[in-house]
Amino acid sequence: MTEIGSDAGSAAAVWYDLTAGQMDFWEEFQFHPDQPVSTVAHVIAFNGVLDEAAMLSAIRQTVAEADTLALRFRETEDGRVQQRVDPARVPQVRQLDLRQEPDPEAAARRLMRADIDAPLDLRHAPLSAQMLLRLGERRWFWYSRGHHIILDGYSMSLIEKRVATLYAAALGQGEVGRPFDRLADFLREERDYAQSPAFQTDRSYWRDTLAPHRGDLPVLQKGAEDYGLAPLTADFAMGPDFDAALRDAAARLGMNWADLLTLLSAIWLSLLDPGRRPANGPVWLPYMSRMGSISANIPAMVVNILPLIVDPQPDEPLPTLIGRLSRHFRRHRRHGRYRIEDIARDCGIPSGQRFHFTPLVNVMPFAPPRFHGLETERLVLAAGPGDGFNVSFTGGGTGSGLIASIEADPTIGATEFSGRVTAFRQWIGSVLRDPENAALVPVTATTPTSRVS
Structure with a gap:
């Protein structure tokens, strides 16, 4: 990783090369500059007596600390892409009072949707937006938007929790806590890892692990015309009995x-x-890749994606299969810092292509933030492109209040999608009722019970 800058003490004066994960999104942008392919956006709805000045102060301080939100990119003459923190890019919080609208909530959703649907020019446009929208005397939205080249899902959680901490402190209900660490420190850490013996050890692990499965790893063309289509979605609470x-x-x-x-x-x-489809390919598992790293306190694009081959043995009981896969997964995570983009390169996948990350399972045990004196609800409005058939779960760290979100390629059709969603939900529920004696047999889907859009 190259650092360029005359003032080593000022992060804003230094240009850094993009990480491997960031370069993947940059290449995606080059193929689809007019599509909002990898926008990420959350909204937190507040009900209660909100202190507007305290909330604005908390959001402003948080986005100023999160220097990834103020990144600027450039392309060099030798073809590299670089980034630096630009103080002029720190997001400004847009305040809107929508109480005079006939339907304030609908008006707010139109504003947020228009922002999500607008293409993000990575070369010139600011990559984060923040809005505090008042819908009623006791009803507010805080909208936060970014791009995957600067943020992952855990980063959004970090930002939300930091705002909650600062809001409580402004009300005299706690300490201001630890500010975010600097993005430059994470980028240097990444450079040091790439030059370390651990990097080579991890590379060898993935080369040897995937060698027998190279032909089963699906590849996607980034420049395909149907890349980034809006997915079919189904969302449902698993329920306290399931939890x-x-x-x-x-x-x-x-x-x-x-x-x-x-x-x-x-x-x-x-x-x-x-x-x-295909029948023998891997299941893809996001890996937070932050344990033991300074990135644990830095919003940034850190998350990695790891392939898991599910290979049952003849007559293998389900609990035995689970135990064996659990051991594989633990080994994968020990080498999980090695980027999937580097794995793709090692597998001979050329520029313009990437692994097709589907089916994918993403369990996010990030408890939603708690804001002092307010009822809150967090909604994910955009999380990137949808293709294949992918399952995500959100919930608290104790496994309670689990919400499932399933996304699929819209070309499969709503009827097939609903049937697959219901079959999945019924099978996993039946297994948990008696895991020691459960079998690897599908459950015949009955009437779909999920909200599909």
């Missing part, structure tokens, strides 16, 4: 609930999903 059964089954199998949910989902997607 309790999951925690109980995890305890009985000697593993944590998030890993069990991940592996059960991966097994269904790989072996039982009637629409699975």
Whole structure:
């Protein structure tokens, strides 16, 4: 990683090369400059007596600390892409009072949707937007938008929790806490890793692990005309009975609930999903890649994606398969810092292509932020392109209040999608009722029970 700048003490004066993960999104942008392919956006709805000045102060301080939100990119004459923090790019909070609108909430959603649907020019446009929208005497929206080249899902959670901490402190209900660390420190850490023996060890691990499966790793053309289509979606609460059964089954199998949910989902997607294509490919698992890293306190594009091959042995009981996959997953995570973009390069995938990350399972045990004196609800409005058939779960760190979100390529059709969603939901529920005796057989889907759009 190259650093260019006369003032080493000022992050804003230094240009850094993009990370491998960032370069993947830059290349995607070059193929689709007029599409909002990888926009990420959340809204937090507040109900209650909100202190507007305190909230504005908290948001402003947070976005000023999160220097990834103020990045500027450039292309050099030798073809490299670089980034630096530009103080002029720190997002300004847009305040709007919509109480005079006939339908304030609908007006707010139109504003947010228009922002999400606008293409983001990575060469020239600011990549983050912040809005505080008043809808009623006790109803507000805080809208936060970015691009995957600067943020991942955990980064959004970091930003939201930091705002909540600063808001409480402004009301005299706690300390201001630790500010975010600097993005430059993470970029230097990434450079040091790429030059370390650990990098070579991780590279060898993935080369050897994937060698027998090279022909089963699906590849996607970034320049395809149907790249980035809006997905079909289904969202539903798993319910308190499911949450309790999951925690109980995890305890009985000697593993944590998030890993069990991940592996059960991966097994269904790989072996039982009637629409699975191709039949022998991996299931893709996002890996936060922040443990032991300074990035644990830095909003940035850090998340990695790891392939897991689900390969049941003849007559292997489901609990045995789960245990074996759990051991594989733990080994993968020990080498999970090695980027999927580097794995693709090692597999001979050329520029303009990437692995097709579907089916994908993403379990995000990030508890939503709590804002002092306010009822809050967090909604994900945009999380990037949808293709294939992908399952995400959000919920607190204890495995309670789990919400499932399923996205799929719209070309499969709403009827097939609804049937697959329902079959998945019913199978995983049936397994958790008796995990020791569950079998690898599909459940016949009955009437779909999910909201599909």
